[in-house]
Amino acid sequence: xEKRISLAHGDGGELSHRLIKSVFVxxxxxxxxxxxxxxxxTIPVRDxxxxxxxxxxxxxxxxxxxxxxxxxxxxxxxxxxxxxxPLYLTCGFVIEExxxxxxxxxxxxxxxKEAKKTGVTIIAGDTKVVERGSADGVYINxxxxxxYENGRKPSLQFTEGDAVIISGTIGDHGIAVLAxxxxxxxxxxxxxxxxxxxxxxxxxxxEIDDVRIMRDPTRGxxxxxxxxxxxxxxxxxxxxxxxxxxREEVHGMCELIGFDPLYIAxxxxxxxxxxxxxxxxxxxxxxxxxxxxxxxxxxxxxxTEKGQLLxxxxxxxxxxxxxxxxxxxxxIC
Amino acid sequence: xxxxxKQSSNPEILKPLLQAVKEKAAEFISLYGRKPAFMEVCxxxxxxxxxSGVKQALREDVSLISGPGCPVCVTDQHSIDSMxxxxxxxGRIICTFGDMMKVPGSRQSxxxxxxxxxxxxxxxSPVDSIRIAEENPGKEVIFLGIGFETTIPIxxxxxxxxxxxxxxxxxxxxxxxxxxxxxxxxxxxxxxxxDGFLLPGHVSIVLGEEAYSFLPEEYNIGGVISGFEPAELxxxxxxxxxxxxxxxxxxxxxxxxxxxxSGNVVAKQLMExxxxxxxxxxxxxxxxxxxxxxxxxxxxxFDAKKKFKVDPxxxxxxxxxxxxxxxxxxxxTDCVLFxxxxxxxxxxxxxxxxxxxxxxxxxxxxxxCN
Numbered sequence: 001x002e003k004r005i006s007l008a009h010g011d012g013g014e015l016s017h018r019l020i021k022s023v024f025v026x027x028x029x030x031x032x033x034x035x036x037x038x039x040x041x042t043i044p045v046r047d048x049x050x051x052x053x054x055x056x057x058x059x060x061x062x063x064x065x066x067x068x069x070x071x072x073x074x075x076x077x078x079x080x081x082x083x084x085x086p087l088y089l090t091c092g093f094v095i096e097e098x099x100x101x102x103x104x105x106x107x108x109x110x111x112x113k114e115a116k117k118t119g120v121t122i123i124a125g126d127t128k129v130v131e132r133g134s135a136d137g138v139y140i141n142x143x144x145x146x147x148y149e150n151g152r153k154p155s156l157q158f159t160e161g162d163a164v165i166i167s168g169t170i171g172d173h174g175i176a177v178l179a180x181x182x183x184x185x186x187x188x189x190x191x192x193x194x195x196x197x198x199x200x201x202x203x204x205x206x207e208i209d210d211v212r213i214m215r216d217p218t219r220g221x222x223x224x225x226x227x228x229x230x231x232x233x234x235x236x237x238x239x240x241x242x243x244x245x246x247r248e249e250v251h252g253m254c255e256l257i258g259f260d261p262l263y264i265a266x267x268x269x270x271x272x273x274x275x276x277x278x279x280x281x282x283x284x285x286x287x288x289x290x291x292x293x294x295x296x297x298x299x300x301x302x303x304t305e306k307g308q309l310l311x312x313x314x315x316x317x318x319x320x321x322x323x324x325x326x327x328x329x330x331x332i333c
Numbered sequence: 334x335x336x337x338x339k340q341s342s343n344p345e346i347l348k349p350l351l352q353a354v355k356e357k358a359a360e361f362i363s364l365y366g367r368k369p370a371f372m373e374v375c376x377x378x379x380x381x382x383x384x385s386g387v388k389q390a391l392r393e394d395v396s397l398i399s400g401p402g403c404p405v406c407v408t409d410q411h412s413i414d415s416m417x418x419x420x421x422x423x424g425r426i427i428c429t430f431g432d433m434m435k436v437p438g439s440r441q442s443x444x445x446x447x448x449x450x451x452x453x454x455x456x457x458s459p460v461d462s463i464r465i466a467e468e469n470p471g472k473e474v475i476f477l478g479i480g481f482e483t484t485i486p487i488x489x490x491x492x493x494x495x496x497x498x499x500x501x502x503x504x505x506x507x508x509x510x511x512x513x514x515x516x517x518x519x520x521x522x523x524x525x526x527x528d529g530f531l532l533p534g535h536v537s538i539v540l541g542e543e544a545y546s547f548l549p550e551e552y553n554i555g556g557v558i559s560g561f562e563p564a565e566l567x568x569x570x571x572x573x574x575x576x577x578x579x580x581x582x583x584x585x586x587x588x589x590x591x592x593x594x595s596g597n598v599v600a601k602q603l604m605e606x607x608x609x610x611x612x613x614x615x616x617x618x619x620x621x622x623x624x625x626x627x628x629x630x631x632x633x634x635f636d637a638k639k640k641f642k643v644d645p646x647x648x649x650x651x652x653x654x655x656x657x658x659x660x661x662x663x664x665x666t667d668c669v670l671f672x673x674x675x676x677x678x679x680x681x682x683x684x685x686x687x688x689x690x691x692x693x694x695x696x697x698x699x700x701x702c703n
Contacts, residue, residue, distance in 0.1 A: 242342065258688050313385055313563075314342045314344040315347050315386045315563060316386070318386070319389065319698045320700050328431075
């Protein structure tokens, strides 16, 4: 087996065949899917959920995960926060000429491990190789298919007093990746929170009757996702700043470079809005899981007319949180 | 340290402190029949006051006026246009703090120039630009050196490093500003009535407490050197009120764990070694004599202003009132452009995009909540 990806690995010939067989089929396994241009599946007659996502993270390996783990966990989480049980995944790889095959193998192995852990089957895939310089290492596109097993979708019906819960500390993924890129000039002992949340979230859906909504606050962070929810459903949501869990290392790093953890990406966290009377039960469930051990009630829905997100500071002042205008940039002092 | 920071935003500590400040402000108001007015000199204070909610909580009690301490905001349009024009030249790598990227030039911003293919890199630490110069010997690497005394010593280290390494492809475009000359200018103009200054902890680490003695001695106005955490801000304002009420005009060092009487002597020596005083143009104010630093003649080879000729043309005139905002004459919301034609996505002036800009602080943290 060659050490690096060449353009010939993408031309559909012998090298392509060998790559698929030795890297992908070996890791993902298959019944007969790889023999056809499409997989034949059986999906129970129920409502299904479909999602697609692309992963272009740099670096491809980071503390706490890799682009492979992220691709599976990210897709699984999109299904899980919709209340669906993830069943199948497809993946398309765009690989840069010269990419180390050992790295590709490690990425694919991470995907297989995460898929096994979450109980999804990778049923179809594709690889394309582009010239050196036309892509940055490897990109992965996925599609995920899930089913609504017990018919319980988040209701999207809100009332005043609904509790807003976050399943753990915010900003870990964004800061871990930034630190790993070596751009901060400081090493930060933080792992990405990259994790699949399907078991935990589906347990919540099973035990709680009326989950209003679940979302995973990835790009744009907690604030951006909650602004979207507030606007989409005309809710006033008030967050209590001192109850939002932020790791000390993340807080310190953000202070230093002028970032706000509220806007930093997460890859293993979920926001849940639930009826106030069920919040303690939801917290009890979340706290049983390692992915939910730092869960906290961080705010509540205080109105159902205006679409706005407010943050109450420890002083009792409230300020409006909006979408981030453009990217966050490091400051002068 | 982290534990201390946590305590500094503990509601149980903050709420009684806020109450004490409110009571002290009421005492001032009953004595003088008006609200006390303090200027926070530094942009980081402006941001911290708005982000923590201190400013909002004291809306009825104390006027907190933003001063000329945001390095991007005080840079005049011609300098900004020059830096962008510099980036447009071929064979150059421009290194900059992130704050500069979105600052609107008369024709485009550095962000626009980057999108159009120019090599512009945001660095977290200025020292990264030295490494970039070493890695790219065929290119001219230019660091955009803006900032006050907090940042200037680091620029001196850059010159020192470049000199030691004999880097022929590295230079700094200096448009630095100094704290004392601008405070003197504001007080000499007398446009804004002030009862004291909230002085920035981080600049004071370099400058030292003594650097502000001219305020009580020559202008009979007091100041408090303060940190940036909510409890520190409230404590600083409380002490400013105390000075204003007792008329015991002086400088109080409320950040003594890091600010000493004479400051960081090594940093001052470094600045002295590589830089000399020069006139600087300030946005909305004009040129103030000896209000900035430029690279000494002996180190000319690292002075981008001498190395490269740029002609950005005449700055475009807009209705932007950043100049008045940084002098404390108006609030950002008094500008007709605020929040409408000028917002963080489409800024007209630098105060709307800088991480320390007053307009950005108002837009991000102080728009009306219903």
